[in-house]
Amino acid sequence: MINTPVVAVLGNYDVTDDIIFCNVLQFVGLSPQLVIRPVPGSKAGARRLLKIVANVIDTTGSTGATITYNLDNHFEPPTGNFPSFADPTAQAKTGADGTPNASQGPLPPADTASPNFNAILDPLHYTGPFPKAEDGGDGYPGGRGGTGDQGLDGPTLEIWTTNIMGGVSIDLRGQQGGNGGKGGNGQFGGAGQGGSPGISGTDTSWTGVPYIVCVQQPGLPGDGGHGGNAGCGGDGGDGGKGGFVKIFYTAGVNVAALPTMLQGGKGGNPGSPGNPGKGGAPGSLAINIPVACGTGQNALVGPDGDACRGGDQKGGISQVGNPGADGSVATFVVKNIPQA
Amino acid sequence: MSAYVVSGVQIWSGVVLQAGTITFNSNSILLLAPSPEKGGGPPDTLTIIANEIDIQDNATIIYTFDGAPGPAYDPGTPKPPQVGTAAGGGNGFSSPGTGSFPQAANGTNGGPGMTGAKGTSGVDAPEIQIFVGLVKQLSAGKLTINVKGQDGGRGGDAGSGGNGGKGQDGSPSTTSSSWYDNSKCTQGAGKGGNGGAGGDAGFPGRGGAGGNGGIVNVFTLAASLPLVQTWSYLVGPGKGGKPGNPGSPGSGGPGGAAGAVNDPCPPVPGFGGSNGPSGQSMNTVDPSWPTDYAGNDGQPGYSAQYQIKKVPS
Numbered sequence: 001m002i003n004t005p006v007v008a009v010l011g012n013y014d015v016t017d018d019i020i021f022c023n024v025l026q027f028v029g030l031s032p033q034l035v036i037r038p039v040p041g042s043k044a045g046a047r048r049l050l051k052i053v054a055n056v057i058d059t060t061g062s063t064g065a066t067i068t069y070n071l072d073n074h075f076e077p078p079t080g081n082f083p084s085f086a087d088p089t090a091q092a093k094t095g096a097d098g099t100p101n102a103s104q105g106p107l108p109p110a111d112t113a114s115p116n117f118n119a120i121l122d123p124l125h126y127t128g129p130f131p132k133a134e135d136g137g138d139g140y141p142g143g144r145g146g147t148g149d150q151g152l153d154g155p156t157l158e159i160w161t162t163n164i165m166g167g168v169s170i171d172l173r174g175q176q177g178g179n180g181g182k183g184g185n186g187q188f189g190g191a192g193q194g195g196s197p198g199i200s201g202t203d204t205s206w207t208g209v210p211y212i213v214c215v216q217q218p219g220l221p222g223d224g225g226h227g228g229n230a231g232c233g234g235d236g237g238d239g240g241k242g243g244f245v246k247i248f249y250t251a252g253v254n255v256a257a258l259p260t261m262l263q264g265g266k267g268g269n270p271g272s273p274g275n276p277g278k279g280g281a282p283g284s285l286a287i288n289i290p291v292a293c294g295t296g297q298n299a300l301v302g303p304d305g306d307a308c309r310g311g312d313q314k315g316g317i318s319q320v321g322n323p324g325a326d327g328s329v330a331t332f333v334v335k336n337i338p339q340a
Numbered sequence: 341m342s343a344y345v346v347s348g349v350q351i352w353s354g355v356v357l358q359a360g361t362i363t364f365n366s367n368s369i370l371l372l373a374p375s376p377e378k379g380g381g382p383p384d385t386l387t388i389i390a391n392e393i394d395i396q397d398n399a400t401i402i403y404t405f406d407g408a409p410g411p412a413y414d415p416g417t418p419k420p421p422q423v424g425t426a427a428g429g430g431n432g433f434s435s436p437g438t439g440s441f442p443q444a445a446n447g448t449n450g451g452p453g454m455t456g457a458k459g460t461s462g463v464d465a466p467e468i469q470i471f472v473g474l475v476k477q478l479s480a481g482k483l484t485i486n487v488k489g490q491d492g493g494r495g496g497d498a499g500s501g502g503n504g505g506k507g508q509d510g511s512p513s514t515t516s517s518s519w520y521d522n523s524k525c526t527q528g529a530g531k532g533g534n535g536g537a538g539g540d541a542g543f544p545g546r547g548g549a550g551g552n553g554g555i556v557n558v559f560t561l562a563a564s565l566p567l568v569q570t571w572s573y574l575v576g577p578g579k580g581g582k583p584g585n586p587g588s589p590g591s592g593g594p595g596g597a598a599g600a601v602n603d604p605c606p607p608v609p610g611f612g613g614s615n616g617p618s619g620q621s622m623n624t625v626d627p628s629w630p631t632d633y634a635g636n637d638g639q640p641g642y643s644a645q646y647q648i649k650k651v652p653s
Contacts (some may be wrong), residue, residue: 001646018555018557018644019557019646039642042639042642043640044639044641045552045638045639046552046553046555046639046641047464047465047552047553047555047639047641049467049469049555049557051557053467066580067357123595127476130442131441131443131528131530131531131611132442132443132531133443156467158387158469160652203524210530213524216528217441217442217527217528219442220443244384244385244472245464246355246356246385246387248387248652258422297442330355331354332355332356332358334389334652336650336652337650337652338471338559338648338650338651338652339648339650340646340649340651
């Protein structure tokens with residue numbers, strides 16, 4: 001508890017206590033700002049209350065006096081609200097980018113699923129078995145982006161006073177929710193294995209004339225692997241609730257000199273989706289010598305991964321965060337205020 | 341001065357409770373709750389101003405904001421669990437008949453189960469400010485102020501993965517015969533299609549977050565400070581809700597049979613399609629899912645008692 005005759009607010013005046021008892025709460029200079037900060041030892045998101053008991057609130061020596069809050073410890077320059085990074089004008093933290101997040105080249109080279117058959121890098125396995133060679137591996141999907149942090153709720157501010165000289169605005173709007181994190185890119189599908197060559201042999205007709213026969217047809221090449229699905233962007237975080245202001249004052253005090261901004265924070269925007277992975281190339285056509293075995297068949301190109309879509313646990317359509325509820329203000333006339 | 345008597349369970353829906361004397365009758369409860377007449381909920385803040393608080397015997401200040409019927413006050417009652425089970429994934433498709441050479445069509449994969457519904461978050465407890473001049477109570481610790489955060493609700497159950505489709509049967513071998521030659525094998529038996537993979541188990545619904553604990557500050561004159569310091573202040577956080585049950589993974593589809601072998605075509609051992617793999621279970625995806633998918637606990641509140649020289653009126 002702060003208990004002192006005069007509290008002078010100049011520039012940014014951080015308050016980490018939850019009670020101020022004083023005779024005069026005086027705002028001085030250009031855009032002085034009383035900033036409600038976290039109580040030491042408290043964790044982010046915990047409830048926060050500040051009670052101000054001041055016989056006199058005097059802002060006549062200042063312009064643009066404000067009471068606001070900064071509970072997420074954003075950097076705040078010591079110069080008042082030029083500019084201000086207080087929570088009502090800042091945004092909660094953006095969600096983490098989705099993992100995995102495949103490289104899609106050219107630098108670094110694209111992540112490609114295994115197996116990925118390549119005549120140069122692995123000639124021994126480039127051609128597959130009969131009747132069908134091995135398909136390329138399917139790419140993994142990109143991870144979904146993390147949900148943006150929830151905007152902080154405006155604190156509760158309780159003011160007891162017998163005299164207001166000038167005016168001070170109270171900005172306890174809920175913080176805007178953080179944007180969703182970016183979705184991860186899907187991995188590329190692997191290339192399919194080459195088809196096995198046709199195998200010929202000889203036979204003889206009843207007349208004893210040899211001729212070439214097909215002993216084994218050319219094998220089917222492996223299909224290209226599926227490209228990995230794109231990771232969806234994370235949901236936007238919900239906006240924080242507007243704060244609550246209670247003003248206890250003695251008769252004759254101009255309560256209108258304490259204008260309030262207590263709107264709920266906007267929801268954060270969804271994160272952008274990642275890119276789907278490309279499908280793998282089909283395996284090469286089987287070599288067919290002799291032609292007696294007929295024409296080899298082509299394999300299929302792997303389909304590209306799906307773009308971010310809705311409806312299942314792989315991500316769903318990313319959502320804008322819900323707006324926070326508005327706060328409110330209540331005023332009460334009392335005969336006298338507490339004295340510490 | 342006016343008097344306010346708390347008897348039995350007394351609902352209070354306002355922001356300020358001011359009286360000359362507030363009397364708590366024996367085993368009475370001051371319940372912060374929505375007003376049935378006004379509807380909606382009270383602001384989660386209360387300032388009590390009294391010259392005197394008289395506690396006849398055990399008394400409690402507690403809250404219930406969620407409108408649950410009966411004496412199920414929020415600090416001791418988790419949010420209701422999500423009911424129902426999310427939809428299961430669709431089964432994979434199976435091509436009928438026999439397929440083309442050299443390999444028949446694979447069964448398609450089963451769809452993943454849907455994620456269970458997220459549990460409902462617990463309510464944040466209110467903050468209560470008490471200004472009192474004189475406290476009377478028969479013995480120490482007669483007032484309990486319970487502003488523990490509400491526990492989050494259990495998440496919903498997930499859907500199960502669909503089964504993979506059966507692989508198509510392989511094409512039969514073909515032969516030819518001519519007047520000048522014996523029967524010949526013109527095309528061997530085809531390979532059966534592989535069974536489709538089972539759909540992955542649906543993820544469990546995440547438990548609802550626990551509500552934050554409240555704040556209680558009591559301001560009183562020197563004589564009564566030791567008494568208010570004996571009161572019980574429950575300001576702990578609500579616990580996060582448990583996750584729902586994950587779905588079951590879908591079974592892999594059976595492989596299609598190898599094509600029929602007609603003489604003189606050679607046998608084709610191992611040409612049956614392979615069975616599709618089962619979908620992934622939640623234990624495979626995340627062995628610590630019971631912890632990872634539980635709701636986050638709320639943050640604790642705090643309480644403090646202060647001596648002042650003059651009580652407001």
